Amino acid sequence: MSAIMGCLSRREPIMPEDMDPAGAYLTKYKWDRIHTWSDAHVFFSCHMQWVTPESVHEVLPLYDERRDITITADAIIDNRSELFDKLQIPLKEQITISDSQLILEAYVKWGEEAPKHLLGDYVFMIWDSRKDQLFGARDESGRRSFYYIDDGIHFAFCSSMNPIFQMPYFNKELNEQWLAEFLAIRGMYESYDVHATAYRNVRQIPAAHWIKVSRQGVELRQYSNFKEIEPLYLNSDEEYEEAFREVFDQAVRARVRTYKQVGTALSGGLDSGTVASFASPMLKADGKELHAYSYVPVSGFEDWTSSRLIADETPYIQSTVNFVGNIRENYMNFAGKSPLTEVNDWLDIMETPYKFFENSFWIRGFYERAQEQGVGVLLTGAMGNFTISWGPALDYYAHLLRRGKLVHLAREVQQYSRLAEVPRAKLLPIIGRKAFPMLHRQRAVAGGTVQIPELIHPDFARKMEMHRQMKPYVVNKETVYINALTARKENINNLAVANKNGAMATKLSMRYGLIERDPTNDPRVVRYCLSVPLEQYVQKGRDRALLRRSTVNYLPDNVRLNQSVRGIQPADWIQRTKPHWKEWVAELQALCKDTLISEYLNVDQIKKGLTKLEHPRPELAWDSEVRMLMHSLIVFRFLRRF
Structure with a gap:
């Protein structure tokens, strides 16, 4: 997708040559056309990537002389047909009108309400000369970054x-508060402050927010969320299934709109398989194949995982490919690649430290192969666990137990035990702990618990008052029932998660010239899935029941109905790192001796973790102390760049 940039000066005019260094920096990314626009106090640019058929002839920034407004945008709009009707776009213009022109028309008609009418992956900025202000927005799911x-x-x-920072007005400064939160938060997101970044003076517009900039200052406002969703009551299971297929077909169809090839990240599971099963027939009708990219472990991998986990999902992937058809497979083991070999490239891409190191080599590898094959859109099912394939059986059974629905519970547990191949004697204690976590917590305290190592230095944590920063986000488990039933909506509405996902998708797309698109995160799909009654998601011993029922004739039964084993990626990262083991250890030892870095990182914990690296074993892949060491190295290299 496109890289956009702009500047407003509230005093002296902007010299276009002052923007040249920033524009030159953006040329490191893929682009098909570069265009700029300026007046005395405003400068816009767009390093444009052509993805959709309409984008090939699109001019950005676009100046509308009649209305005296200008737009630059990084956008794919998915509800074009709906907007044609609402905006009364003449039929002869509908084929060629660009997505940025639709955004501009929406702004003219609805003003600040315009983002509520737009569906898709987008950020945009509009200069409204008559109002003497900038107005912009980021899409509802935050799929495009906007700083x-x-x-x-x-x-x-x-x-x-x-x-x-290539502009003459600004300097780069480390945001220590952001870094403290990055180090202290154990989840995959980066900061509690969804506006903050790793740089003290740089902010980001969160998902589902618009921004208005005038000579008086900056105003931001959230225009949408997924919190208040009306329940949907239909007459039968079949009606829920048909409604799902209809909304998901709509989401996938919008995301294969490209004049280039279409790819997909394909595992052996339900989410990516469902995406492929809907996309493949659509592409076949257009004379295209679906390019599938699948990770497989490195040659000679020692499978240390349990019998209920699959490190190599090839048999299930092949079942999906053979059943769906019209799929060109790419099985990739990324020989010579490891999380350690990827660090510098990912720091360049993300511009910040990152936490997803285990998956770093295969994510980037998919993009590299897709670029070679002329792919413009790379489909994923990344949000599927919280939308289309949601349905945690054991949490639902805990829900039944707490409400005293024992007959229903007994019947469900018996069926689940048979389908998942887990004895009821093992299931019942788990359900009990989930239903009454307070009792379990008291027993755990009495018996001792495993401590997760802290990455942040205690003195740095005190300096940044992390105890106060974290307090609003710490849930009292004695009074609140926390499980997958509540965590689902919290995750979907977590703007910090959207920031992380959007930044990764945007920056990879700019580097490789193709866009990642996730139909499982389409707002229409999200709202539908949140509206469906809980009982549709767990039924007759089936977890993820709605999707399993809805994909009859879409997926093979060994994939669609599989409840006994689960794919895992990548279990081989320790084995991949072994050729560089000594270099890794040496760099961590150097970290411990760096007096500046040791102000931020918990060196005592790092030294303790280093003892585990004396004997590399593949099962260390899940060891929390070893994972902390990789996170430490990533932060170390980032800080050295300052």
């Missing part, structure tokens, strides 16, 4: 952060 900086005189924005 800005404001020093009171100059306001600048960009799809990435480093180009902003």
Whole structure:
């Protein structure tokens, strides 16, 4: 997708040559056309990537002389037909009108309400000369990143952060508060402050927010969320299944709109298989194949995982490919690649430290292969666990136990035990702990618990008052029933998660010239899935029941009905790292001796973790102390860049 950039000066005019270094920086990304626009106090640019058929002839930034407004955008709009009707776009213009023109028309008609009418992956900024203001927005799911900086005189924005520092007005400074939160948060997201970034003076527009910039200042407002969803009551299971297929077909069809090839990340599971099963027939009708990219363990992998986990999902992937058809397979083991070999490239891509190191080599590898094969859209099912394939059986059974529905519970557990091949004697204690976590917590305290190592230095944590920062986010498990039933909506509405996912998708797309698109995260799909009654998701011993029922004739039964084993990626990262083991240890030892870095990182914990590296074993892949060591190295290399 496109990289956009702009600047507003509230005082002296902007010299276009002052923007040249920032524009030159953006040329490191893939682009098909570069265009700029400026007046005395405003500068816009777009390093455009052509993805959709309409984008090939699109001109961005686009100046509308009649209305005296200008737009630059990084956008694919998915509800074009709906907007044609609402905006009364003439039929002869509907074939060629660009997505940015639709955004502009929506702004003219609805003003600040325009983002509520747009569906898709987008960020945009509009200069409204008559109102003497900038107006922009980020899409509802936050799939495109959008950064800005404001020093009171100059306001600048960009799809990435480093180009902003090429402007003559701003300096790069570390945001210690963001770093403290990154180190302290054990989840995959980065900061509690969804506006913050790793750089002190750079902010980001969160998902589902618009921004308005005038000479008086900056205003941000959230225009949408997924919190209040009306329950959907239909007459039968079949009606829920048909409604799911209809909304998901709509989401996938919107996401294969490209004049290039279409790819998909394909595992042996339900989510990616469902995406492929809907996309493949659509592409076949257009004379295209679906390019599938699948990770497999490195040659000679020692499978240390349990019998209920699959490190190599090839048999299930092949079942999906053979059943669905029209899929060109790419099985990739990424020989010579490991999380350690990827660190510098990912720091360049993300512009910040990152936490997803185990998956780093295969994610980037998929993009590289897809780029070679002329792919413009790479489909994923990343949000599927919280939307289309949601349905945690054991949490639902705990829900039944707490409500005293024992007959229903007994029948469900018996059926689940048979289908999942787990004895009831093992299931019942788990269900009990989930139903009454307070009792389990008291027993765990009495018996001792495993301590997760802290990455942040205790003195740094105190300095940044992390105990106060974290307090609003710590849930009292004695009074609140926390499980997958509540965690689902919290995850979907977590803007920090959206920031992380959007940044990765945006920056990979800019580097490789193709866009990642996730139909399981389409707002229409999300709202439908949140509206469906709980009982549709767990039924007759089936977890993820709605999707399993809805994909009859879409997926093979060994994939569709599989409840006994689960794929895992990548279990081989320790084995992959062995050729560079000594270098890894040496760099961590150097970290421990660096007095500046040791102010931030918990060196005592790192030294303790280093003792485990004396004897590399593949099962260390899940060891929390060893994982902490890789996170430490990533932060170390990032900080050294300052």
